[in-house]
Amino acid sequence: MKKPPIIWLNTSLFSITFLVAAIGVPWYLISAGFSWSLLIAFVVLAIYAGISITAGYHRLWSHRAYEAHWSVRLLFALGGALALQNSALHWSSDHREHHKHVDHDEKDPYSISRGFWFAHIGWMLREYHEHRYNDYSNVKDLQKDKIVMWQHKYYLPLTLFMNIGVPLIIGFAIGHVWGAVLFAGFLRIVVGHHTTFFINSLAHIWGKQTYTDKNSARDNGFLAFLTYGEGYHNFHHIFSGDYRNGIRWYHFDPSKWLIKTFAWFGLAKNLKKAKPYQIKKARLEMAIKRLSTRQSTMAQRLREKLEAQYDALLEELQAQLRVQNQRPDRQGD
Ligand SMILES: [Zn+2]
Numbered sequence: 001m002k003k004p005p006i007i008w009l010n011t012s013l014f015s016i017t018f019l020v021a022a023i024g025v026p027w028y029l030i031s032a033g034f035s036w037s038l039l040i041a042f043v044v045l046a047i048y049a050g051i052s053i054t055a056g057y058h059r060l061w062s063h064r065a066y067e068a069h070w071s072v073r074l075l076f077a078l079g080g081a082l083a084l085q086n087s088a089l090h091w092s093s094d095h096r097e098h099h100k101h102v103d104h105d106e107k108d109p110y111s112i113s114r115g116f117w118f119a120h121i122g123w124m125l126r127e128y129h130e131h132r133y134n135d136y137s138n139v140k141d142l143q144k145d146k147i148v149m150w151q152h153k154y155y156l157p158l159t160l161f162m163n164i165g166v167p168l169i170i171g172f173a174i175g176h177v178w179g180a181v182l183f184a185g186f187l188r189i190v191v192g193h194h195t196t197f198f199i200n201s202l203a204h205i206w207g208k209q210t211y212t213d214k215n216s217a218r219d220n221g222f223l224a225f226l227t228y229g230e231g232y233h234n235f236h237h238i239f240s241g242d243y244r245n246g247i248r249w250y251h252f253d254p255s256k257w258l259i260k261t262f263a264w265f266g267l268a269k270n271l272k273k274a275k276p277y278q279i280k281k282a283r284l285e286m287a288i289k290r291l292s293t294r295q296s297t298m299a300q301r302l303r304e305k306l307e308a309q310y311d312a313l314l315e316e317l318q319a320q321l322r323v324q325n326q327r328p329d330r331q332g333d
């Protein structure tokens with residue numbers, strides 16, 4: 001089958017940012033040395049962009065798991081432009097398709113059934129879903145949000161300002177212009193991209209199916225650490241309307257903590273949660289299922305062991321019979 005045409009904008013964007021970060025950052029460290037101010041700029045912008053995607057694009061807009069004050073939405077719209085992952089409208093449209101058709105080759109935009117590379121980044125490099133590029137019929141509700149539409153309309157100038165303008169401003173302020181462009185710009189973009197993409201790739205391969213095995217999503221504490229709490233992806237796929245992804249107190253879910261903090265200050269409301277009995281029911285069903293498959297594998301192993309012993313015994317008996325038959329008949333001696 002002929003491959004769909006390459007999307008050059010995305011392909012060059014991912015390649016150039018990666019190459020500049022991979023070559024420029026070590027070059028800068030060798031020639032100009034390490035600077036704490038650059039590391040702080042990298043971390044602050046990485047967290048701002050990352051959490052705008054997880055708490056904003058994902059939980060607020062894609063899933064409507066809570067409602068947010070306009071100031072919070074504006075903050076996320078700017079942070080989302082900084083993350084360089086397309087507009088909130090486009091991102092949410094893709095993501096809703098992902099949930100609706102999860103694991104189905106054709107309809108899930110980043111289906112893991114087409115492999116790690118495809119789910120991670122490949123789906124954005126070619127026009128696999130060209131018919132979908134201007135189809136925003138599944139995000140009609142978001143089209144009523146003025147901030148979403150403003151960000152969508154002015155996405156290009158916004159993303160250029162956030163990704164070039166802001167690092168330059170920081171660079172002039174701390175006296176390391178090139179360093180800021182490399183650390184707070186390129187390196188931060190690349191790290192932010194790939195950690196987010198891990199949710200579409202690794203979080204559908206690696207981890208536990210705590211609540212359901214009807215789809216490939218996994219719960220993974222390590223991925224939650226890299227993605228502001230989004231690693232509890234098995235829970236998320238079954239209870240996608242819940243504003244939390246990590247539901248236990250010890251789960252690392254800064255996106256949940258941020259939303260909760262906004263709610264304390266009156267900046268977020270109607271935080272949705274799945275019913276505790278539904279969560280418990282799903283968890284118990286999976287535990288029972290796991291146990292019964294474990295039991296049946298144990299029984300299977302035991303049966304194989306016994307069958308092997310039985311076969312060995314039969315062989316030994318046959319061998320003894322053969323030996324007896326071969327002996328000369330001594331009767332009559
Ligand atoms: Zn998923």
Ligand SMILES: [Zn+2]
Pocket residue numbers: 058062063095099236240
């Ligand atoms: Zn989701």
